[in-house]
Amino acid sequence: MKLTWQRQQIRPRHRFATSQWGVDEKETIVVQLEHEGLVGLGEAVPSALYGQTLESCEAALGAMRDGLGDDPFALEPILRRLLAEYDDQRAAIDAVDAALHDWCGKRLGIPVWKLLGLTRPRKQTTFTIGVADPDLMRVKVDEALAAGFDALKIKVGTENDHDTLSYIRSKFDGPLFLDANQAWTPSEAADQIRGLAQYRPTIIEQPLAREDWQRMTPLRELGVAPIFADESCERPADVPRLHGCVDGINIKFNKCGGLREALRMITLARALGIQVMLGCFVCSSLAIAPPLTIASLADYADLDGALLLAEDPFEGISRAGGTISLGEQPGLGVAAKVL
Ligand SMILES: [Mg+2]
Incomplete structure (x- = not known):
């Protein structure tokens, strides 16, 4: 499996704020997981509240990249390993989890909910x-x-x-x-x-x-x-x-x-x-x-x-x-x- 990613710029229509913080503009990370000519997609949304930054998320994706194996249907063992190794970078794991599920659904020709x-x-x-x-x-x-x-x-x-x-x-x-x-x-x-x-x-x-x-x-x-x-x-x-x-x-x-x-x-x-x-x-x-x-x-x-x-x-x-x-x-x- 080949894992690549790029940053994506998004902007709320109005400044979005809570009692603790606010955002005018932000970046997320779009992850692409390619295998046998099919691409699964996921989005990482790192949050500083949970010790996640764009940089820490990209570093985790970089470290994961070579260890994913070549069977996207092996969701449990792949994700068990990622959760054990990158416990504090769950936004990155979320994006890979999404991309794996997206890939499997596309390969089977059915929606993930099915x-x-x-x-x-x-x-x-x-x-x-x-x-x-x-x-x-x-x-x-x-x-x-x-x-x-x-x-x-x-x-x-x-x-x-x-x-x-x-x-x-x-x-x-x-x-x-x-x-x-x-x-x-x-x-x-x-x-x-x-x-x-x-x-x-x-x-x-x-x-x-x-x-x-x-x-x-x-x-x-x-x-x-x-x-x-x-x-x-x-x-x-x-x-x-x-x-x-x-x-x-x-x-x-x-x-x-x-x-x-x-x-x-x-x-x-x-x-x-x-x-x-x-x-x-x-x-x-x-x-x-x-x-x-x-x-x-x-x-x-x-x-x-x-x-x-x-x-x-x-x-x-x-x-x-x-x-x-x-x-x-x-x-x-x-x-x-x-x-
Ligand atoms: Mg809340």
Whole structure:
């Protein structure tokens, strides 16, 4: 197998920010895995939050390149080895995992969701309103509603939370997901969450710092909304320790290392009665196709990373209102746009 990659520039339509960070423009890495004349594709979306940079990701891809063997169907042994050797570079593993699955689907002439024994992916996604000044927040909310999105995710943890949420609730009665991105201390979180009850949140995500996961238990008991872990939950081993502390987890492929690790996390979560959301970072459709492939197994999808872009370099995912879907194309079902 021949592994190559190149950087890809993407730009959100509006600056995208949380209570902790913001992005105007970014690069991801498009990975190509060529074997017997067929090319499988994957996208690496490194995140500094998890010790991943473009450089560390490319270094990991370079180190992996010569050890992949020549059987792309040997997914388990290949990925077991990569997870053992590049444990801290799971965005790179995610891209290779995606490219292997894409290659296998293309070779067999079937979509990856079919290969995995699933039904055609069709899932409501939340659309995320990033942190912005109050005027831009209102513009973003109006745009999202005009575009037909019917579940919104709001980044909270700033002084403008109540302005934004009052505005949204004056125009929108649907599911409202609130993500604090670690904004609160354990001593202030309960009051903050009680103050948000009036907006009827569907869930509240990562109220505390990632290392404070054990202190999320009393926040569940407030009864305002289910508490989900995102930054506190990276990979399969994190799921059992969170049992009892949170109601749900947000699985992202660049944190866990791709489809197969995500499936393991879902199995663990289901066994423990933990709810599942599939999430993403700002990325192109190439990095949305893998989580969308298994979205039928999740309670919620927050797969709007490519919908936030001014221009998506990939196509193949369709959207009707707030629902995104994949078709019958072989592999992951997305391809680079012909410009
Ligand atoms: Mg989050």
